[in-house]
Amino acid sequence: MKRLVIYFHYDAQGLLDGPCRFAVEALLSLAEVFLVTNGTLRQDDHVWAAEHNVQVLERDNVGLDVGAYRQALLTLGREQVASYDELVLMNYTLAGPVCPLEKMFREMEQRNTLDFWGLTRHYAMQSRRFGGSVPEHLQSHFLAVRQPMMRQDAFWEYWEQMKLPQSYEESIICHETRFTDYFEKQGFVWDSYVQTEDLKAIFVNPIMACPRELVEHRACPFFKRRSFFTPYEDELRRTDGNAAKDLYEYLSRETDYPIDDLIRALLKDHTLSAMGKNMHWHYLLPCAEKTAPEPWEESDLCLIRFEIPVCDAVSQWYLQQSAEQAEKQLLQIKDLFRRFPMLGVAAPELPLWPQAIRANYTQWEKDYTWLKHQVSVPLDNEPPLPLLAGWVLVRKAAFPEGIPAVSNIRDAWLLPLQAQQNGYYSATFESCAQAAARTEPYTAGVLKSGKIGSVAKQLGRLIKHKILR
Known part of the structure; x- marks a missing residue:
């Protein structure tokens, strides 16, 4: 033909x-x-x-x-x-x-x-x-x-x-x-x-909702680039949010398609926050802690510490605990860099304390305009990483022109963004215990979001706090 x-x-x-x-x-x-x-x-x-x-x-x-x-x-x-x-x-x-x-x-x-x-x-x-x-x-x-x-x-x-x-x-x-x-x-x-007639009653858009199913079991030769950067909140209204990660794992393990080349290409044009949510660039550390520090001066990785921004006393306490854990977690985090060659920057996840999460967003909003003029990759209102703990681990190869000097959090924001420019992604990590605890507020939030009384109560608290502030 x-x-x-x-x-x-x-x-x-x-x-x-x-x-x-x-x-x-x-x-x-x-x-x-x-x-x-x-x-x-x-x-x-x-x-x-x-x-x-x-x-x-x-x-x-x-x-x-x-x-x-x-x-x-x-x-x-x-x-x-x-x-x-x-x-x-x-x-x-x-x-x-x-x-x-x-x-x-x-x-x-x-x-x-x-x-x-x-x-x-x-x-x-x-x-x-x-x-x-x-x-x-x-x-x-x-x-x-x-x-x-x-x-x-x-x-x-x-x-x-x-x-x-x-x-x-x-x-x-x-x-x-x-x-x-x-x-x-x-x-x-x-x-x-x-x-996809059998999926009609489940998904209106199967190539986005279940791309692995179409590729693996229905001989679909193509998938959507958008799978890896679509608004994640929209996906959670239609799916369980695992479509992109499932697709990536299948393509990387079971096909010859150069999926990492696509991810590098997408990093140029899409925010780390959007891609990170869809790809679940969030890792769990093994439960057993290794306390022996690594001789980092001979490593291809670099531990960077910087001043922790001042925030509320409770957040400050939790963040200080995280900073003190850095030395104990280095070997475990180093293994993440070995397993994931495109990982450029890793930072500890924020504690579950709500004020710490808000403080991270507030700091990002404060530094956003300045950062926008420093990098070529796109930014949005979502921080690329939580950096309030005051330390990150970086891959030296992600910075071919040298790792920039970092003394405060504004400098530190440049680390994931410059790594992104060079084709590397950034990720968060946390302990198994912290991850297990994270499911409880999520479940509580999902259940309460479906109840008018709970939503009204939360709205009242929000208005009260805004007025008092």
């Missing part, structure tokens, strides 16, 4: 990263690839594209992926596009493949009654954010259209009349949730490659 893939790409710095190149190279054995990017690629990316016979269209960042597909189609023209047996519109937001693509394309070629098909589907739901009633639909990150449909006026009118979206929500409303229903009503037949 003669196949054309229009591959949409976007990067604010014009970088065609390793995971994108990996995907395109896998597609090239089965299709011609036309890459459309909302920006300007770097020179070395143009060289790579030319070496792989990938045609590139650069455009302004207008209309998101929808605008890019539209311009690519109109640039190529109806006659050229319709000369192919199959057209694939693919978004760089998919990562992979994690298995050979021949199987998927071969199986779908045999289903010759289909006019168009997609990788996965999203089930019907109600959403004010996306226009109210959202029908079941093929997800627009991978759509394949057969030649008979490409030759129809309806297909070209759809794109010619397309209103360019100004936001992510508009792109979902005007294209993703519309495409399938629009062409089904015109008599065209469709289906998805990955079959």
